[in-house]
Amino acid sequence: MSATARKSAPMPQDIMARKGGTPLVSLTAYTTPMAEMMDGICDFVLVGDSVGMVLHGLPSTVGVTMEMMIMHGQAVRRGLTTSMLVIDMPFGSYEESREQAFRNAARLMAETGAGAVKLEGGRGIEKTIQFLVSHGIPVMAHIGLTPQSVNTLGGYKVQGRGKEAKALMKDAKAVADAGAFAVVLEKVPAVMADKITAQIAIPTIGIGASANCDGQILVVDDMLGLFTAFKAKFVKRFAMLGDDAREAIQAYADEVQARSFPAPEHTFAEDVPEKTK
């Protein structure tokens, strides 16, 4: 490190140390320019498997591949200097065995430079988390609504209500005991998120959970108003960039057809070299 020390990206230990402290800030990103915009603002940036729905038009995250995650992971990595990179393990890349999970997690980290992987599941994935962590791979867990299981959950419903509450708490404790350095709580009752946050030693990252979680995450295209195919109740639109984009595209179309674009300042003269650069 040079003396003009630029702040370096946090490590999983730094994220863990924020338990009960200033809330952790995170968003998803899938491209270099978007990563650049949040670099240094977000503590960590997630290359989510939501990329399949948000950028590739897939109906769920079930069809997302290792190759898609690696390509977007590499793009995001190029845009980050001071935020940690976390990458989702896609559906089918870690469920078979601890060995399969390790092979794919190691490949994601080696090929993208991510500092950690995230995988979905509670008690069912405990042994896998233990194995990865004991072999050098920091793991962020993800419980509650786990979108890769949409086909067995029967939709993107609130998880951990009523009789399910005990099971959700067990899942939270299981992933913490297994060595995860943080856990995403998705679409769970706020009181449950508060209870879990109070009872486990690792940071909880809420999405549709509670403001009392140790941090928050959203899909960046949702909060910017760029992805409008659906809007979950937990999404707040901090901007409406999709509307701006549509208006700009219509204005372009109108100017092309009126022959007012390109204007002289967008075109090149034949005989004045310094103006033709």
Ligand SMILES: Nc1nc(=O)c2c([nH]1)NC[C@@H]1CN(c3ccc(C(=O)N[C@@H](CCC(=O)O)C(=O)O)cc3)CN21
């Ligand atoms: N753009 C985007 N944002 C996300 O938050 C996101 C993705 N994509 N893709 C992967 C998963 C899927 N997620 C989802 C998807 C839908 C709801 C949801 O609540 N949808 C509807 C209907 C839910 C229902 O079936 O009851 C809603 O009313 O909010 C929540 C999380 C979260 N993740």
Ligand SMILES: CC(C)C(=O)C(=O)O
């Ligand atoms: C919404 C976050 C937590 C996620 O898993 C994703 O973007 O894939």
Ligand SMILES: [Mg+2]
């Ligand atoms: Mg995901």
